[in-house]
Amino acid sequence: MARFAVRRLFSCIALLFAISILTFLIFEAIPNGNPALRLAGRTATQAQIDAIERTWGFNKPIYVQYYRTMEKIFSGTVISYTQQLNVENQIVQDLPPTLSLAIGAGIIWFFFGVVFGVLAAVRAGRWLDRVLTVLSLIGVSTPVFFLGAILSFYLGYKAGIFPNGDYVNITTNPIQWAYHMILPWCALSAVFVGVYSRVLRSTILDMNNDDFVRTARAKGLSERQVMVRHVLRNSLIPIVSLWGLDFASVIGGGAILTESVFNLQGVGQYAAQSVERLDVPPVLVITMFGAFFVVLLGAIVDIVHAWIDPRVRLSA
Amino acid sequence: MDDPPIQADGLEAFPPGYGDLPPGLTPDLPPGLTPDLPPGIGPYKLAWRRLRRNHVSLAFGGLFLLIVILCLLAPVYAADIAHTGPNDENLAGTVALGGKQVYIVSLIGIPIGPTWHSQYFLGADELGRDVAVRLLYGGRTSLFIGAVATLITMLLATILGTIAGYMRGILDGFLSRFFELLWAYPPLLLGIALGVSLQVGGLDLGLFTIQGSSLLVPAMIIGVVYIPYVAKPIRAQVLTLREREFIDAARQQGLGPVRIMAGEILPNLASTIIVFVPLILANAILLEAGLSYLGAGVQPPNPSWGTMISEGITLIPAAIHLTLIPGLMLVLCVLGINVFGDGVRDALDPRGQVKVGR
Secondary structure, eight states, X not given: XXXXXXXXXXXXXXXXXXXXXXXXXXXXXXXXXXXXXXXXXXXXXXXXXXXXXXXXXXTSOHHHHHHHHHHHHHTTOOBOTTTOOBHHHHHHHHHHHHHXXXXXXXXXXHHHHHHHHHHHHHTTTSHHHHHHHHHHHXXXXXXXXXXXHHHIXXXXXXXXXXXXXXXXXXXXXXXXXXXXHHHHHHHHHHHHHHHHHHHHHXXXXXXXXXXXXXXXXXXXXXXXXXXXXXXXXXXXHHHHHHHHHHHHHIIIIITHHHHHHHTOOSHXXXXXXXXXXXXXXXXXXXXXHHHHHHHHHHHHHHHHHHHHOXXXXXXX | OOSOOBOTTSOBOOOTTTTOOOTTOOOOOOTTOOTTSOOOOOHHHHHHHHHHHOHHHHHHHHHHHHXXXXXXXXXXXXXXXXXXXTTOOOSSOEEEETTEEEXXXXXXXXXOOOOOSSTTTTOBXXXXXXXXXXXXXXXXXXXXXXXXXXXXXXXXXXXXXXXXHHHOHHHHHHHHXXXXXXXXXXXXXXXXXXXXXHHHHOEEOSSOXXXXXXXXXXXXXXXXXXXXXXXXXXXXXXXXXXXXXXXXXXXXXXXXXXXXXXXXIHHHHHHXXXXXXXXXXXXXXXXXXXXXXXXXXXOTXXXXXXXXXXXXXXXXXXXXXXXXXXXXXXXXXHHHHHHHXXXXXXXXXXXXXXXXXX
């Protein structure tokens, strides 16, 4: 177990290093032409361009530039181009709405994904299964920003049942916080409920033919006991690993669209605003930390998975 | 019949004539078929038969096809029915409605809703452009990007996945790490990172340069983002295929690795590739919409379903039709692909089928 954990963490560190290089290359090496020319504007003289090259270090070899960028990111001194604000302070300040969104939506999509998946599997081939299949396909096919806009227009603006976007801090008023978050949670969950219920349904149906399920039925357990104690317990393992990864990617910037359509000032909204201004440093930092978060949580999920299910660590 | 073949476990196979029909019971067969072999049906013919019975799936496939045809006919609609182009603004114009002349964009800037007439069939946007015309042209953009992205993903993922799985060794290690690396980024984040970076400077591929505003930029970004999602399963399948006897046989005959990969392994990957195409197409169209919504995809004034929703959301309490119409079109299109793709998967991979009666 310890050996598995150590090996998994080592490969994870190598991956983090590769991510930092790739993210750097995406922003520094792919764009065509001299970055100093773009920063200096249209009417710059050669002397100004040279000065910018020197201050930003564009004339240095690429590995020096990489080292300097990483040094800035890890010492927390990255400054955005347009607002001239510290990027990392801004991210920390924007974390609460993102965490609220991800945690609430994560609970909702896990719960409904499992409930719908089990119902569809138990009633496989009947009308309830068909209705749930159609619903989950619609969920998978609807972009979250469209769903969010429609929900906040019809339920928020027209019917006045829910508030129209905005974020209330959980410490100032927990009830208002939850009330304001209901629509964003639902909009973000829709896709995942669709995916999870379909994955769970097919896992359960595959498992129904396994030997241990037949044994459980043969020794006289009721269908309900077979489902809850034997089938569901085993089918949930892939769902839980999937949940870990999706949850990480939502926190690491996957909620950009939801935050921006509901006007929640979170990390995703910050990224969206920076994209609009073509402000490279915040996008670079958020992309890198987003991928870091996915990799780290993925490693933790794998280790927990191996701890629960010994087959994983023996085969790897 | 020849002597009974000796099986691998040393036992004699069934004696000659075993399982033959009793004399006098020869079935009526068309000429050219020998009675001891049943007429063969290929796997693809079987899959097509299964798909043909799945009416829901075919109906949604038809819906998708209809949307594609409508979008391809966009210039005809614009020229002969709506008499306006996708980017033609008409801020001060009027349209005859129920005998009255109505402003297309009202004096306080609210565009007209659906008129259900040939002009402004689905209403106008805030600059007085015809929404129906833009919807069809936007569909061309979205579908074009989706199709090119899917082509890029499938091509690169199949080639890289097959090479990684067949060659093993250092090359596999390198390619697998590369898939891991791309896979670590949430797709939308990688998309906006590449989108912002390419918008800043365009792309120089040596032979040809692509402008930052070209439609090929989002198509290439999306194509790259989804590579690992296809390449990883293909690599896994190649890993098991390469241990099979027919690959050994090909190697004994002296075929080189390229011939084996292209001639022996690729045909066996065909059904996997077919199953992935609708899945990637649906996701590529959704990702294009998301990127365009954020401003990292298609650049205005070019319409795409994503940019249309994005422009519509800013006018939301006043003119919901600007969000609703492109959004519903996008959902219908993606839903059509998804349901049809589900049917294709069930037909090609029947083990995933619903086990009725359990």
